[in-house]
Amino acid sequence: MPPTEHELRLRERLGRLRNLPLLGGARLSGDLDRLQRQIDRIGEEATDEEIWRKVELARHDERPYTLDYVERLLTDWFELHGDRALGDDGAMIAGLGKLDDRTIVLIGQQKGRDIHERAGRRFGMPNPEGYRKAIHAMELAERHGFPIVTLVDTPGAYPGVIAEQHGQGAAIAASQATMARLTVPTVACVIGEGGSGGAIAIALADRVLMQENAIYSVISPEGCAAILWRDAGEAKKAAAAFRPDAIHCLELGVIDEVVPEPVGGAHIDHDMAARLLGEALRNALSELEGIPGDDLRRRRRARFRSLGVFA
């Protein structure tokens, strides 16, 4: 049987991954083999257990969070605080830093490590203030021509009474609209949970990457199970039905590239995970460098406008 168009697309993407200079090392080529196996398996059905394993890894307590990557990848980091109107949301990080010798703006959700920090950062679920902080940082980047990197890691936007009173839906829409207007290069990477509107709010980017064990979905497996199966306990079935894993997202054209993780998952070796992510980010930014801003914006919009399946 001749390869389908979709298989060809995957092979081409895998080819691009192979060319990453960092993927030459013995350990990393092991990762590449694993990725190859994952891609080969697309024809077969991934088991419910395998998909659920990704969900668990994406939510792993010791998985590196946005600030862990900031610490390892950026120098001269300066965190920006506040949305200039209402408050400062700990669930959303924004700041300036140097990636090699170029200044970038980095934006990302931040879960907490211990229980106090988790409560303070609402487990990485931003309020509207968080999205408006992100917008503020994006506009700053646009004024100064700084590329933007966003790291997506959230169960979703915070579902609270005050969040609604402060316009949660409109804030998420405004953040995406701001990204759709930018003329600076933008790269998004899902590094853990890419939960619904709270995630896409900062992921309307020129290049969308996803770590190997991250998940990206329209609703949490538990939420989907509660609505469609009327039982949140059926989360495993729900996850298997909508497949939030990176390979599936690559297959649908929702992401451009899968970023490899250390064997066993990013939580096993934060430094290695950061090196791999850094390589992918540098690579994506270099690809975008030199493309005129108007072209970037036009292509970005065209890319997102092409997503969907209908007859």
Next chain:
Amino acid sequence: MAKIDVSVETDDQPSPPPSHPNTCPSCHSHYRDDELEESLWVCGQCGHHFPMRARARIASLADPGSFAEEATDLHSEDPLGFFDLRPYTERLVEAEMKTGLADAMVIGRAAIEGRQCELAVMDFAFMGGSMGSVVGEKFSRACDSAAETGMPLVTVTGSGGARMQEGILALMQLPKTIAAVEDLRDSGQTLLCVMTHPTTGGVLASFATLGDVLLAEPNALMSFAGPRVVQEITREKLPDDFGRAEQNLRYGHIDAIVPRPELRPTLARLLRLFDAPD
């Protein structure tokens, strides 16, 4: 101290009145079909706004005979082979038979009091007005159509959010419709949004809140997260008007609440203000 369970002593309680689509849930007045149609599905006693179907909405807004529907042939596919308690394809067929619509949005050109515009109207009766690939594509095409012909786009929303059965592609309809709105804006055209009950989740977090002017129907629920989810997760006591149009007006998120009978003249006034072509 032993607790005494009194929860079983409810035999004498009257059962709640049976709900009927033509019975007002707020004051229990009951109407014949033709009475509701005559009143634009607004309760004559208490002003409750019943759900209004997309075709009825278009008939109530557009000048007679002016509506020319576009993209009628678009149908949803089943990219995931999604199966919960029933297959997605079965749900689609059932929704189509029930509503007579191919999906949850109808688009086309129309005139309102003589002013030309593009209409994009959602129908909550089709799978809860959920936004999947077809809704995203139709809205996107409506933006292009408005930009090309140089007329404003009027959208009437009613949606529970993104369509879970299309998985991540449903989420991608948020950036898709937003990119389309930005293209519309760059062409210099106007977007007028009318949010009806309910406009929640992914539709609220995308094109519904990006209009140049934002209108809502009385008492419409307009929250990103539904009241049940907020209650369950936060255990907070919800205000009576949680997420309702009135609260949204008070907090500054919309421009006006417009009762249904006033919607047509209000939109006509806005179309004149934004210089929509005759």
